[in-house]
Amino acid sequence: MLVAFSVAPSGSAPDRTESAGASVHDAVAAAVAVVRASGLAHRTTSMFTEIEGPDWDTVMDVVKRATEAVMPFGSRVSLVLKADIRPGYTGEIDGKIERLERAIEDTDSL
Numbered sequence: 001m002l003v004a005f006s007v008a009p010s011g012s013a014p015d016r017t018e019s020a021g022a023s024v025h026d027a028v029a030a031a032v033a034v035v036r037a038s039g040l041a042h043r044t045t046s047m048f049t050e051i052e053g054p055d056w057d058t059v060m061d062v063v064k065r066a067t068e069a070v071m072p073f074g075s076r077v078s079l080v081l082k083a084d085i086r087p088g089y090t091g092e093i094d095g096k097i098e099r100l101e102r103a104i105e106d107t108d109s110l
Contacts (some may be wrong), residue, residue: 002084002092003059004048007031007067009074027073031066038062041093048080052093059083 009027032049035042040062041052049066053059063081070077086092 001055001059001086002050002052002096003063003081004050004083005063005066005079005081006048007063007070007077007079009070009077011075013072013074024073027070030069030073034066034069035062038065041091043093050093052090054090056085 007028008024032044035044035049035051038051040058043050051059051062053062063079067077067079084092089095
């Protein structure tokens with residue numbers, strides 16, 4: 001199971017007095033730390049973090065804990081999630097990209 005998700009705080013956190021402007025990098029860092037500690041295959045880009053795990057419970061537990069790690073940074077949290085559920089397949093976090101690159105190479109040689 002592959003999941004791409006983005007989690008970000010909004011609103012003022014009641015216990016945070018400093019103003020960090022519009023940046024949410026500290027909150028995102030807290031979420032990504034949870035993902036990295038999970039041991040699941042993962043990739044973080046400028047807008048999403050992708051994780052791959054064997055099943056719903058494993059993957060959603062990591063998403064839940066990453067979301068909870070962001071909660072102290074705002075009065076609410078926004079979560080965007082997209083899932084690719086393909087039972088019996090593993091290694092797709094890299095496999096999908098490898099197949100795409102091969103297809104691009106094939107197209108370039110035409």
